[in-house]
Amino acid sequence: MATVEYKNIGKSFGAFTIMRDISFLIEDHQFVVLLGPSGCGKTTLLRMTAGLETVTAGDLMIGGRRVNDVHPRDRDIAMVFQNYALYPTMKVYENIAFSLEVAKLPPAEIKKRVERAAEILNLTPYLQRYPKELSGGQRQRVAMGRAMVREAAVFLFDEPLSNLDAKLRAHMRTEIRQLHNRLKTTTIYVTHDQIEAMTMADKIVVMRAGKIEQIGTPDDVYDRPASKYVADFIGSSAINFLTGVVVSDNGAPAVDTKAGKVRISTSHAVEPGRRVVIGMRPTDVTVDEAGGIAARSLLIERMGHDAQLCCDGPEGQFLAIVDKSARFAEGQEVRFAIAPEKVHVFDAETENRL
Known part of the structure; x- marks a missing residue:
């Protein structure tokens, strides 16, 4: 050996x-x-x-x-x-x-x-x-x-x-x-x-x-x-990316994107005003009427045990893994939520993790 x-x-x-x-x-x-x-x-x-x-x-x-x-x-x-x-x-x-x-x-x-x-x-x-x-x-x-x-x-x-x-x-x-x-x-x-x-x-x-x-x-x-x-x-289905600027959302750090505001974990320690890219895995986002991310449904791909919801977001395709019984009309607005600790934050210039 x-x-x-x-x-x-x-x-x-x-x-x-x-x-x-x-x-x-x-x-x-x-x-x-x-x-x-x-x-x-x-x-x-x-x-x-x-x-x-x-x-x-x-x-x-x-x-x-x-x-x-x-x-x-x-x-x-x-x-x-x-x-x-x-x-x-x-x-x-x-x-x-x-x-x-x-x-x-x-x-x-x-x-x-x-x-x-x-x-x-x-x-x-x-x-x-x-x-x-x-x-x-x-x-x-x-x-x-x-x-x-x-x-x-x-x-x-x-x-x-x-x-x-x-x-x-x-x-x-x-x-x-x-x-x-x-x-x-x-x-x-x-x-x-x-x-x-x-x-x-x-x-x-x-x-x-x-x-x-x-x-x-x-x-x-x-x-x-x-x-x-x-x-x-790494990862299947492909991760979602949104570009935005770090802001304060009622005292909590968030990223203001074209799809809405997304809160991030305080462990990232990024200053307000910084331009970043956030990544969200489809398995981590959930359909939530009160969620901060908005997109429009395109189709659902049935995968047996669950389904992949394909949406049209402001920066292109946005994916989410949903229950296989879920139904969405084409063009319907769908809102998503994600736990702050599940959001990956990268510098917009270097693309390195923050």
Whole structure:
């Protein structure tokens, strides 16, 4: 097992720098997710960890050893790729065993490791099948088995579920997390899917344009987003934003917006007159005739256990999660309330949390 530490990591392609001063520590046994949109640098950082990209600045440490110039095969890592990269002419057993055969392990040891991995991943009945005879989820488990048998100190996953359908992705999320709980191998997992990050990670590293926006537990990044960007990226349904100015509302701090006045918690300690952006998650706003926020209903999206009310607000779409029995006419004015402590406040200029 091993820690992974990034010390002022930078990456350049010629004169173009795409990443600079990336620094954080992944503890032994942790499951850490690198989260962000395409082009934010998460896969590049993973590939540098694997040794598939060179580190152009800083120090990359695995298990306390600097590995900037260490060959990938000597880093004690195993990687699962987005495309399964299975050998089509080899059966499942041979695919899983291949790296061990290359390493010239004794046949008895290879057999032991392959059978153990197959048992953990529920692949035992499929060991004599070819990849073309497997489903997408089974192929992904074969790719995971190939990584497992190497008994590496660090597992790297590069968007491994992006080729699967929604139901299978949910199933594989559970399988990967359960596998981690059993093996307790330090794991770095790259994804653009915030649901994968929220459900699987011990710690999330939210990235944007080659920089780190926030590092924290899933609860940290959801409940206390460090910036408007993080608040917008994390959470489903999408968070609502309103722009306004801080005022006093009968002695209590509030933000005066085009949709109405919204009280905020005194913990934000923002002075009157400051221009801010407030964020309100749809699950936190409630329909209330006396509420301070006004919008006009557009439609209700039924989601089974509840419904999402889509409204037209003064700054665009405004969402609220409501009871599935609720009925609203198109164009009807709807008023909403929210507890002050549930309102996220960001500076209008920097977009950082206040």
